[in-house]
Amino acid sequence: MVLTQSMQTALKILQCSQLELEHEVSTFLEENIMIEQDVNHEGDLDLSSYELETGSLKNDQNSDSIIENDNSSLDLDQETPFEVIEDWSAHEDSGSFDHLSFKSNGDEMDDFDTNTYEISLEEHLLNQLMLLKLSQKDFVIGAFLIDSLDDNGYFTQPASRMVDALSEQYPNIEIDEDEIMMVLRHIQQFDPPGIGATSLEESLIQQIKQLDPKPYWQEEAIDLLKYHSKWLLQHDLKRIERNYHFLEEEVIEMLEGFKCLNPYPAINYRNHKVEAVKPDIIVLQKGETLTVTLNEDILPKLRINRKYAKLAQRAKIEGRDLMRSQLTEARFFLKSIEDRFDTLLKVATAIVDAQQAFFLNGKKAMKGLRLQDIAEAVSLNESTISRAVAGKYMICSQGTLPLNFFFTNQVSSGEEDASGVAIRAVLQEIIAAEDKKKPFSDQKLQEILETKGHELSRRTVAKYRETLGIPSSTQRKRLV
Structure with a gap:
C-alpha cells in the first residue's frame, strides 16, 4: 500500500x-x-x-x-x-477544574506536598561556601563540586575526574586530588546534613554525627554503617546484638533513630521546574x-x-x-x-x-x-x-495515567479477566497487611493468591514482588 x-x-x-x-x-x-x-x-x-x-x-x-x-x-x-494553549498554568488559574471532585475509593485525594525552598540547593550551598575563609582556588573548587552533586545531593564523581575537568576549565591553576577532597570535606559539613556524601552510608554517618543531643548508640551506629551495613540490608538484628553487646530493645531504639535520618539530603530542594x-x-x-x-x-x-x-x-x-x-x-x-x-x-x-x-x-x-x-x-x-x-x-x-497503562495482558489464573496490574495490586495489599515480624514467603504468597482466585507459580509471584520493588521476606522482617 x-x-x-x-x-x-x-x-x-x-x-x-x-x-x-x-x-x-x-x-x-x-x-x-x-x-x-x-x-x-x-x-x-x-x-x-x-x-x-x-x-x-x-x-x-x-x-x-x-x-x-x-x-x-x-x-x-x-x-x-x-486552540493552542502555551501556558498550562492558565488551566489552574482559570478554575476550570473547580467543579470536579476526584475521589479514590470514596476518600478525597490527599493534597500533594509541594513544600520547597525559595532558593535552589546550589544557591544555598554557595552561600555557605562564601562564609568560609577559602582561597580563590579553593572557592573555585568548591563551586565546581557543588555543581557536580547529583539530584539526591551525593558526590559520585571520582576525584581524578574532577581534577581533569577543573584543569581543562582552568588551565592556569594547578589542582590535585587532595585539594578536591579537602574542599569536599568542608561541603559535607554544610546544611542540609548529609550533603556531599559519596555514598548512602557516608551520608547517614554525617547526619548521625550532627545529631543533638548525641544518642548513646552514636558510635555503634557509625561503626555499623562503616563496616557492617550489609547486616542492615539483611535485617540481621541478632548479629548486631551480639557484635555490639546490645539488648534487643537497644537495637530497636537505634533503628528507630535511623528513621529520623534523610537518605536523600537534596530531596526538599527543587533546582528546576518540573513540567506537569x-x-x-x-x-x-x-x-x-x-x-x-x-x-x-x-x-x-x-x-x-x-x-x-x-x-x-x-x-x-x-x-x-x-x-x-x-x-x-x-x-x-x-x-x-x-x-x-x-x-x-x-x-x-x-x-x-x-x-x-x-x-x-x-x-x-x-x-x-x-x-x-x-x-x-x-x-x-x-x-x-x-x-x-x-x-x-x-x-x-x-x-x-498514560493510555498505554490500560493495556495489560491477561494472566493465566483462576479469574477469566485477571490482569497483571490487578494481581500486583492484590499482592501489594497482602504484603502491606502481613505481620512484619513474620512476613510471608513467596510460597505463602502464592497460596494466599490462589485462595483469592489467582493461580500463579511461585516464580511469577516473586517476579511481581520484585516489579513492585518489594524485598524478600528476609529483608522485610522487622522486630518493630
Whole structure:
C-alpha cells in the first residue's frame, strides 16, 4: 500500500504526543501562510456532549464549524475549534477544574506536598561556601563540586575526574586530588546534613554525627554503617546484638533513630521546574456514571487565512499554484488534527467502557485488555489504536495515567479477566497487611493468591514482588 502525503501527515499527527503536536503546529504556522491562529474566537464546539452512558459519541456542535472534506468547496469563513494553549498554568488559574471532585475509593485525594525552598540547593550551598575563609582556588573548587552533586545531593564523581575537568576549565591553576577532597570535606559539613556524601552510608554517618543531643548508640551506629551495613540490608538484628553487646530493645531504639535520618539530603530542594503532564482526556465520575471528554485546554485553535485563500483563487497572480498547493496542505493539516482528536476520543471512550471496574474500584479490578479488543470496539486498525494511545494521558479519579497503562495482558489464573496490574495490586495489599515480624514467603504468597482466585507459580509471584520493588521476606522482617 502506497501512502499519499496527506495520509502520512494524518498518521504522524495521530501519533504525536501533546508536546510534539504543539511543535508540529508551530512549524506548520511558520512554513504555511494559509493557516493562522484564531486567538480571539470563542469556539463553538461543545465537547461536554460526549457521553459514555449511551456507548456512542454525541456531538451537538454547529455544522458550520466542521472542517469540510476534500470533495467540498472551501468555506473561507470556516474556523476549526482548536486552540493552542502555551501556558498550562492558565488551566489552574482559570478554575476550570473547580467543579470536579476526584475521589479514590470514596476518600478525597490527599493534597500533594509541594513544600520547597525559595532558593535552589546550589544557591544555598554557595552561600555557605562564601562564609568560609577559602582561597580563590579553593572557592573555585568548591563551586565546581557543588555543581557536580547529583539530584539526591551525593558526590559520585571520582576525584581524578574532577581534577581533569577543573584543569581543562582552568588551565592556569594547578589542582590535585587532595585539594578536591579537602574542599569536599568542608561541603559535607554544610546544611542540609548529609550533603556531599559519596555514598548512602557516608551520608547517614554525617547526619548521625550532627545529631543533638548525641544518642548513646552514636558510635555503634557509625561503626555499623562503616563496616557492617550489609547486616542492615539483611535485617540481621541478632548479629548486631551480639557484635555490639546490645539488648534487643537497644537495637530497636537505634533503628528507630535511623528513621529520623534523610537518605536523600537534596530531596526538599527543587533546582528546576518540573513540567506537569497535560492530560488529553478527562474522565468525570458521578456515582457509577463515567463521562469521557477531551481536555479543551489542549485543543489548538487554527483557521484558514481568508486573505491569502482569496488570493489563491484569483486566476492571474504570480505564484498562484504555490499558494493553492499551500491551501490544499493547510486543509489536509486541519483535517488531520480534527481526525486525531476524534480518534483519540473514540479510543479513550472504548477504554473507559472496557475498564469501568478499574475506575470505580481501583487497580484490583483491572481487566486484561489488548489493542485488538479496542480496535474491534471502534472498528479501526490495531496499528491505529497503537498510534492513538502513544504519549497520551488521561486524568481520572485514580490519578493521571498514560493510555498505554490500560493495556495489560491477561494472566493465566483462576479469574477469566485477571490482569497483571490487578494481581500486583492484590499482592501489594497482602504484603502491606502481613505481620512484619513474620512476613510471608513467596510460597505463602502464592497460596494466599490462589485462595483469592489467582493461580500463579511461585516464580511469577516473586517476579511481581520484585516489579513492585518489594524485598524478600528476609529483608522485610522487622522486630518493630
